[in-house]
Amino acid sequence: MAALALAGCMQTGQQVAIAPRNDLDAMAYGQPSYYSPSPVASADSGGAISALRASFEAPPRGTYAPVENAYAAAPVATRHDAPYHLDAGDKLRVVVFGQEGLTNTYAIDAGGAITMPLIGAVPARGRTPAGLATEIAAKLRNGYIREPSVAVEVEAYRPFFILGEVAAPGQYPYVPNMSVESAVAIAGGFSPRAKRDSVTLTHNADRVIVPLGTPIGPGDTVLVGERWF
16 A cells, blocks of 8 residues: 555656746846746646746736936936036126227126126026127127127136035035035035935926935035934
């Protein structure tokens, strides 16, 4: 009887597949893009072995993007290679070649314009320095100078603002290629209660949560929040 029972156990007619280690990793972390499961032949039609195999072959219940991708949708505040657009508070050096009376430093007023001799107010808000130079030249050419040559450069940028959990919140002069992290450093660093992994950045009326490496632009506002634990 024992021999018959043993022979019956050996004549199963089934091939039991043992999941390799990377299958278990795939269940825990999701299958990598290069992973391609190979089919396993089996005559099993049900039971515990089928349920076990199905659990290995089933796709993961949920996928989670890496933490660093949480900021992928946030717009970048300022691209260093993007043309700079002028606004109130910028100070400009305007050079009209051969015209010392027109060459000077002009500040963009609250109305978004600079005021020059002869031609009066010239709208500057939203223009690039090159665009403003073209506009000034066009106005001077209209009855004042036959062939004016004009150059405009930013002498001092409008300030940025940093608020919240920093040592010295307030308004500070903007320096090209600044990041959130350097803005925090200029404001004396984080306070003991500061949330240090991200901040709220307001740029051109858009408010987004960004990491510390995000570049900022003139006129931006950085808000450092308070951590809750």
